[in-house]
Amino acid sequence: MSILDTEELEMWRASVSAFLDAEAPPAAIEEWGRAKIVPRDFWRKAGAMGLLGASMPEEYGGSGLDFRYEAVVIDELGRRGLEGWGFVVHSVIAAPYFAEYATEEQKRHWLPAIANGDSVLAIAMTEPGAGSDLQGIRTRAVEDGDHWVIDGQKTFISNGQTADIVLVACRTGDEGAKGISLIAVEADREGFVRGRNLDKIGRDAQDTSELFFEGVRVPKENLLGGQAGRGFAQLMTMLPQERLAIAGMGLAMLERALAETIAYTRERKAFGKPLLDFQNTQFTLAEIKTQAVVARAFYEQCIGKLVAGQLDPVTASMAKLWITESEVAAINRCLQLFGGYGYMNEYPIARMYRDARIDTIHGGASEIMKLMIARTL
Known part of the structure; x- marks a missing residue:
């Protein structure tokens, strides 16, 4: 059973999905892309809905939940192509530094505005x-x-x-x-x-x-x-969550690319039959589906470790390395099945091809992940 399949998390997912459907429809996402920024009004609405402080302690304006709830938001953003909203940086990467390391006075000063969207991080x-x-x-x-x-x-x-x-x-x-x-x-x-x-x-x-x-x-x-001089240790301690969040973003995009490609190859015909009827298409998508299912299993195992306080930096690095490299390679193969249409920005697969490329770089490049893993050999 998936670690994300609980009644509480399904209710949370439904709430997040309804909010995004209402406040971030495809037309709005398109406009934000053209403007190269997400409007502040959306941040405040997300804060009022509780998206920005899900795992923040209740006494500072949050909901006191855990990373599983952040993972659900990451999934729902990925399903809509809304990776361009800086939710992960604000809520999953930056805010936990304040919640974990700030003094009591600092927490009371900053965290409420961080949770309600008045202060973006x-x-x-x-x-x-x-x-x-x-x-x-x-x-x-x-x-x-x-x-x-x-x-x-x-x-x-x-x-x-x-x-x-x-x-x-x-x-x-x-x-x-x-x-x-x-x-x-x-x-x-x-x-x-x-x-x-x-x-x-x-x-x-x-x-x-x-x-x-x-x-x-x-x-x-x-x-x-x-206290000065603690920054590096603070950064190293929080990197596993950051890298797991990036892996989650990559996985959500990989799953979306697979779904879009299956739908397209069912409809698109070549030589009188759907592309999905060709063995090459079937084998390509079978491999990608297998990668996605394995990635999902590993990712959710890592979520369980993180929630239990047991996710180590090396395992998080493995998750980021394997999932994001799989994401980039799989989306490239999916685009190929779209032919010339895959090169057109009006098709989501073209945008995913561009959007995915950063995931093997930010939060620690794949080469750095390999170095960390290699130290354990």
Whole structure:
């Protein structure tokens, strides 16, 4: 039995599905893609519905649930092609840092607005010269009286144009892991500058930006957890959930691509019969279906481990590596079965082909996943 097949989760899925059908119909998703940003009004509606704080403690405005409920939202977004909404970055990746590591005062100050959609989150790790190697970051925060003064640059930051609060990985000490801290920077701070909304090959509705910190002064109270030098350890502890969420996004897209392709090959004819009647089509889709079913089983096993507090970084890396690499390869094969129509953006498979490509890169590239796994050999 699937770990997601419970009465409570089915009720949650129905609620999420009804909300997305009403507030994010296909026409709206198309418009958000053209605008390259999801409107703030949608964020607030999602917050009011409870989507943004599902696994956040109740005393801070959340629902006190667990990752299974986030996984249901990820599934429903994937079924609609709404991966471009930065829900995962806000609710599944960034918000847990506040819930897990913030001081009691910080939690009461920030979490309610994070849960209701008034404050959208981004997390700024990647820099022009530092990607998967987080120890190479150069953005620096220097103590000055009761403040930290931050200087540096970040890039490829999801929710970069929308975010009200950016959780910034910066260097507060010497080189290496022990010199890294996480500091919350409100977007209205003087010296905080949003760069351009980057022009990507996919995930059109996702605002992804360069961010600049030019002598940004923030109170010392904005240091996550109140003690410098803990940022790297905090990041490493939360990466399994981040990587599992990315795997879930990839799996949802893989399953959608398979369903779209089966439907298309049933209708499309060649040489007088449906494409699905050809053995090549059947064998291709049989392989992809097998990959999807195996991926789903492994993913849900990992969800069980995460909820039980037992998901280790290596297993999460395996999930991200195998599922996202399978996703990209399978969608490529699905597109081939569409022929020329697969190259047209009006067909969902073309957009999935573009959208999927980032999943083997962000949250740690496949090569980094292999390195982590190889250390256990």
